[in-house]
Amino acid sequence: MAGSAGRATALQWRRFRFPQSLIGHGAWIAVLAFLAFSVDHLEIPLERIPDMLGRMWQVLASRYYPPDLAYILDRDYLDYVVETIQMAYLGALFGLLLSVLLGWFGSFNMTPSRRFVYPVARLFTMGFRAVHEMIWAILFVSILGFGMLPGVLALTFFCAGFAGKLFAEEIEAIDMGPVEAMRAAGANLFQTVVFGVFPQVRVAFTGISIYTWDVAFRAATVVGFVGAGGMGWYLKRAVLQIETERVAAIILSIVALVIVSEIVSAYARDRVMRMK
Amino acid sequence: MSTFRQAAATADVAWRSRAADQVLDSRRRRRYRVSTFVMVLVVLVVWSVQVTIIDDTDWERMGSLQSVLAAAGEFLAVDWALFPSLAGPAVETLMIACLGTLLGVVICVPAAWFGALNITPYKPVTYPLARLMMTLSRSIHEIVWALFFVAVVGLGPLAGIFAIAVRSVGFIAKMSAEAIEDIDHGPVEAIRAVGGNGFQVMLYAILPQVLPQVLGVIIFEWEINIRRSAILGLVGAGGLGLVFFRQLNTFNFAGVTAVIIAILALILLGEVLSYFARKAVI
Structure with missing residues (x-):
């Protein structure tokens, strides 16, 4: 009797057996230890954080309020807003044109050559994605000088990486039946893509394109910070002059514009999806 | 087109001819709409190119x-001697990303709780509040957030951590709230039936259901946060971005390339780690 009772307790069910449980707990402990070490290494004054949060409201109330609304309703500033929108529009457009190619060449099922073109396209997509849009902007500004052209190019690269990956994933998910039918009927590579692939991904591509424009606009509001044109330049100037009330007004205008563009893009994507 | 109409006419059925007219009309209207749309797009492109590229560029x-190619060529060299001194800032960047993600996750808990329609405590107030938090967090660029926090807490990694935390709240909270809205209500009712309070319902019925999905989202955001923390040095938050800016300001273009390579290596490391972490979670 005693033996069977002992066995019943010994037969406790566990989700993970010995080696996995050790690895699992070890990984958690390692992550926590790393986080604790980082707090120490970065010399973060933990005891001052509550104080800082209190000060945050004070700073907001005393320096950033009230926002200088007259400044952002100025004619010059509104011109810059329009230019920012144009920059985002062009950057997204060029980026999307590039990313259609990247998506085609970088999709495993439709790429012209799996050996050579596929890895190159994947590498370019990854490279465009991995480098932050601000770094692209800085690089183009130092090569081409100040102005909106570097901003357009930075957004082009950013959008090409962003949309290229999504396009490639979309193409990889298509039904291969029509493509094989086209091939069997003797269509060449170009015809297969135009008549076999494109009709299947048209709606998804439109949705992704609208979303890309939205993301590009969000990036366009700040690339000017490094001299690439648009509203970011105003922001930088106000920051350097420590005109905090103007900074507050500019940030407010950015938030308002981004929210508007988000609503517009959500509405447009919804329309496109329903047309399907 | 005309053969279609003739056929309808010879059939001599009034409604059939009317139907044909309707089809043709709708086709014509559709063609007008598409061509107007394309025209508007083209005009916008021409106007934008004129304003942004032709007028605004300092061609001289x-x-x-x-000379442009020569300027670009300066970035092709790599200052290999710089790499040993990049290890410290790279680790700092990684730490800022990790701590920022952690703090973001902490802020996310109330945001996801308030922002999920099925468990939000008081719908008319808490739901819009959470949605506002998410939209604000996502719509403001990390550079702007960092500027704000540098003004509040001073230069240094803490400003970067706050900026990244606040910036990542939007995405994580949105995805988590959507995951919570999709849960199976059986376990929730079971915990309620045995007398569990609200906290216990959350801990034992909701959290286990959404945890794998939420962890996946957190890992994804962490990967993006490495990318973000690498540039926050531009506004004084330390890490690789600071070295990048210093190299650029001293016109050491080979050094700039070296920093970019270090950033890419760090991102690659993050991608490998997140691959294993995601495999362990799912």
Whole structure:
């Protein structure tokens, strides 16, 4: 009797057996230890954080309020807003044109050559994605000088990486039946893509394109910070002059514009999806 | 087109001819709509190119194509001697990303709780509040957030951590709230039936259901946060971005390339780690 009772307790069910449980707990402990070490290494004054949060409201109330609304309703500033929108529009457009190619060449099922073109396209997509849009902007500004052209190019690269990956994933998910039918009927590579692939991904591509424009606009509001044109330049100037009330007004205008563009893009994507 | 109409006419059925007219009309209207749309797009492109590229560029400063290529060529060299001194800032960047993600996750808990329609405590107030938090967090660029926090807490990694935390709240909270809205209500009712309070319902019925999905989202955001923390040095938050800016300001273009390579290596490391972490979670 005693033996069977002992066995019943010994037969406790566990989700993970010995080696996995050790690895699992070890990984958690390692992550926590790393986080604790980082707090120490970065010399973060933990005891001052509550104080800082209190000060945050004070700073907001005393320096950033009230926002200088007259400044952002100025004619010059509104011109810059329009230019920012144009920059985002062009950057997204060029980026999307590039990313259609990247998506085609970088999709495993439709790429012209799996050996050579596929890895190159994947590498370019990854490279465009991995480098932050601000770094692209800085690089183009130092090569081409100040102005909106570097901003357009930075957004082009950013959008090409962003949309290229999504396009490639979309193409990889298509039904291969029509493509094989086209091939069997003797269509060449170009015809297969135009008549076999494109009709299947048209709606998804439109949705992704609208979303890309939205993301590009969000990036366009700040690339000017490094001299690439648009509203970011105003922001930088106000920051350097420590005109905090103007900074507050500019940030407010950015938030308002981004929210508007988000609503517009959500509405447009919804329309496109329903047309399907 | 006309054969279609003739056929309808010879059939001599009034409604059939009317139907044909309707089809043709709708086709014509559709063609007008599409061509107007394309025309508007093209006009916008021309106008934008005129304003942003042709008028605004300082062509004289840029010079010939050769001088542009020469300027770009300066970035092709790599200052290999810089790499040993990049290890410290790279680790710092990684730490800022990790701590920022952690703090973001902490802020996310109330945001996801308030923002999920099925468990939000008081719908008319808490739901819009959470949605506002998410939209604000996502719509403001990390550079702007960092500027704000540098003004509040001073230069240094803490400003970067706050900026990244606040910036990542939007995405994580949105995805988590959507995951919570999709849960199976059986376990929730079971915990309620045995007398569990609200906290216990959350801990034992909701959290286990959404945890794998939420962890996946957190890992994804962490990967993006490495990318973000690498540039926050531009506004004084330390890490690789600071070295990047310093190299650029001293016109050491080979050093700039070296920093970019270090950033890419760090991102690659993050991608490998997140691959294993995601495999362990799912």
